[in-house]
Amino acid sequence: MCGIVGAVAQRDVAEILIEGLRRLEYRGYDSAGVAIVNGEGQLHRLRELGKVQALADALAAQPLSGGTGIAHTRWATHGEPSQRNAHPHVSDDIVVVHNGIIENYERLRSEMQAKGYHFSSDTDTEVIAHLVHYHRQHTDSLLSAVQATLKALRGAYGTVVMDARDPELLVVARSGSPLVIGLGVGENFIASDQLALLPVTRRFLYLEEGDVAEVTRREVRVFDAQGVSVERSELQSDVMHDAGDKGEYRHHMLKEIHQQPKAITDTLEGRLTDSGVVVEAFGNSARGIFEKVEHIQLIACGTSYHAGMVARYWFEALAGVACDIDIASEFRYRKSVMRPNSLIITLSQSGETADTLAALRLAKELGFMSSLAICNVASSSLVRESELAFMTRAGAEIGVASTKAFTTQLAALLMLVMAMGRCRNTMSAETELELLQALRALPGHLAETLGLADQIEMLAEDFVEKQHSLFLGRGEQYPIAMEGALKLKEISYIHAEAYAAGELKHGPLALIDAEMPIIVIAPDNDLLEKLKSNIEEVRARGGILYVFADRAADFNSAANMQVLPVPHVPAAIAPIVYTLPLQLLSYYVALIKGTDVDQPRNLAKSVTVE
Numbered sequence: 001m002c003g004i005v006g007a008v009a010q011r012d013v014a015e016i017l018i019e020g021l022r023r024l025e026y027r028g029y030d031s032a033g034v035a036i037v038n039g040e041g042q043l044h045r046l047r048e049l050g051k052v053q054a055l056a057d058a059l060a061a062q063p064l065s066g067g068t069g070i071a072h073t074r075w076a077t078h079g080e081p082s083q084r085n086a087h088p089h090v091s092d093d094i095v096v097v098h099n100g101i102i103e104n105y106e107r108l109r110s111e112m113q114a115k116g117y118h119f120s121s122d123t124d125t126e127v128i129a130h131l132v133h134y135h136r137q138h139t140d141s142l143l144s145a146v147q148a149t150l151k152a153l154r155g156a157y158g159t160v161v162m163d164a165r166d167p168e169l170l171v172v173a174r175s176g177s178p179l180v181i182g183l184g185v186g187e188n189f190i191a192s193d194q195l196a197l198l199p200v201t202r203r204f205l206y207l208e209e210g211d212v213a214e215v216t217r218r219e220v221r222v223f224d225a226q227g228v229s230v231e232r233s234e235l236q237s238d239v240m241h242d243a244g245d246k247g248e249y250r251h252h253m254l255k256e257i258h259q260q261p262k263a264i265t266d267t268l269e270g271r272l273t274d275s276g277v278v279v280e281a282f283g284n285s286a287r288g289i290f291e292k293v294e295h296i297q298l299i300a301c302g303t304s305y306h307a308g309m310v311a312r313y314w315f316e317a318l319a320g321v322a323c324d325i326d327i328a329s330e331f332r333y334r335k336s337v338m339r340p341n342s343l344i345i346t347l348s349q350s351g352e353t354a355d356t357l358a359a360l361r362l363a364k365e366l367g368f369m370s371s372l373a374i375c376n377v378a379s380s381s382l383v384r385e386s387e388l389a390f391m392t393r394a395g396a397e398i399g400v401a402s403t404k405a406f407t408t409q410l411a412a413l414l415m416l417v418m419a420m421g422r423c424r425n426t427m428s429a430e431t432e433l434e435l436l437q438a439l440r441a442l443p444g445h446l447a448e449t450l451g452l453a454d455q456i457e458m459l460a461e462d463f464v465e466k467q468h469s470l471f472l473g474r475g476e477q478y479p480i481a482m483e484g485a486l487k488l489k490e491i492s493y494i495h496a497e498a499y500a501a502g503e504l505k506h507g508p509l510a511l512i513d514a515e516m517p518i519i520v521i522a523p524d525n526d527l528l529e530k531l532k533s534n535i536e537e538v539r540a541r542g543g544i545l546y547v548f549a550d551r552a553a554d555f556n557s558a559a560n561m562q563v564l565p566v567p568h569v570p571a572a573i574a575p576i577v578y579t580l581p582l583q584l585l586s587y588y589v590a591l592i593k594g595t596d597v598d599q600p601r602n603l604a605k606s607v608t609v610e
């Protein structure tokens with residue numbers, strides 16, 4: 001989703017801004033722009049539709065020099081992707097970039113038009129530029145003008161404002177959209193994600209909700225929502241500088257698929273004992289909370305939602321605790337009935353997904369017993385606003401289609417199920433030990449499963465000309481079928497649907513013909529015989545099947561049915577293991593189709609708007 005980079009320095013900042021934008025490309029965007037002010041207060045702006053490279057080319061042809069600047073990658077919400085809608089937006093000397101959505105922008109737009117302001121874009125953002133310009137006439141500083149503007153805004157924003165008449169100052173504000181300030185020596189920076197600034201600093205201040213800050217070369221002054229001067233603690237980033245590199249791999253997604261054994265090893269590290277899970281890994285007060293839990297409400301979006309769906313099967317079957325799951329955007333607008341001693345668990349790789357955050361805030365208002373975030377970003381809003389937190393250690397995930405963030409979430413959730421079972425006395429020591437052994441063996445099983453890559457690459461050829469596909473699974477493999485279908489949709493643009501295999505005869509059988517490949521997830525578990533019957537239902541109707549099956553189960557390729565043998569693994573970890581072949585399948589189909597694997601069209605990595 002939209003990305004922001006800003007800098008105020010003595011040196012020329014154009015290159016820093018462009019490099020920052022490149023590092024945010026993975027988040028998804030459709031246009032990019034930059035504005036720079038030099039010491040004489042001259043303002044120059046460049047905006048391009050398409051990739052950051054187009055902006056870099058434009059800059060090379062028409063270099064901008066100056067020590068203060070802001071840059072942006074836009075993911076269209078209001079107004080089509082176009083040069084005129086790209087940020088920064090200007091109102092005379094005032095320049096603005098903005099992430100988020102201003103919900104009352106139509107009213108504000110009319111009010112500003114009535115005051116004589118002319119709008120040159122269809123965006124909601126432009127009202128901020130004009131409002132700041134208007135207030136700047138009646139206030140003594142850019143800070144006061146921004147504060148006055150914020151009072152009128154409804155919605156979500158992370159915004160940076162520059163005034164060409166005050167060329168060594170940036171004013172930033174955050175409400176519902178993340179912003180971080182990078183601290184340099186005699187220079188300071190701003191970004192919507194610390195990753196953008198790693199080449200220039202590792203020291204960061206994280207702004208909190210409602211904060212407004214004045215950033216100059218030498219100073220950062222932060223004010224809270226009430227305008228009171230506040231200190232925000234400085235944190236050192238531990239994200240690797242090269243986190244954004246593809247290394248030997250052709251795409252970030254392929255690298256991230258192959259990083260999964262390591263990512264899971266890291267996520268387990270220090271959290272397992274000889275007999276189970278370290279309960280305190282979920283927070284110092286976790287034990288007391290888990291002992292009381294009678295109900296779990298899981299909340300997530302996208303791929304994280306699929307992880308939650310798997311966990312629901314686990315919580316009920318393995319830890320005997322009632323569990324519901326909702327898509328965050330549904331939960332926040334439906335009237336749910338509160339259960340006694342209910343724990344809300346949010347799942348998110350980014351920790352900034354607008355709907356998930358809103359659902360968490362609602363849950364707190366509703367009086368849930370406690371909240372736990374399972375997240376990949378320690379400094380994220382979700383983690384900061386939850387009572388308990390458990391960090392997945394997937395490392396930076398750059399590919400928009402989530403891979404290692406998903407499987408590390410599943411590993412984290414399985415550990416949580418064990419901790420919950422132990423604290424509530426609902427899991428036998430024998431089951432706990434089995435799960436422990438399964439988790440310890442997981443990285444090895446994943447590494448072995450990645451060995452299927454060549455076979456899957458060949459299989460991918462069969463899918464390239466297809467328009468539709470069907471993924472089938474049962475039990476906790478049903479959400480994995482959903483995740484497999486989502487991956488294929490996201491990066492190869494082939495329509496893919498997932499069905500619980502038992503539902504086949506209630507509709508999807510009507511779609512079966514030789515043009516519709518059907519992918520079946522068939523681990524060796526209690527439901528295997530039932531699944532085999534479902535497979536026969538498809539074969540009898542001429543469907544073409546691709547079955548990812550446990551190599552110990554009795555499956556053989558036959559006419560119209562190709563079997564891919566997956567290593568034999570304990571049932572509990574099978575959802576994690578079977579995810580990998582499906583990720584590889586979508587990757588190779590997309591590769592052959594030539595789509596933009598790491599930045600699929602219209603999608604964003606971190607969805608910070610509703």
Ligand code: G6P
Binds near residue numbers: 353
């Ligand atoms: C976007 C991403 C998905 C992700 C979803 C939820 O749609 O493209 O990969 O699953 O957001 O994001 P979260 O950060 O909350 O897990």
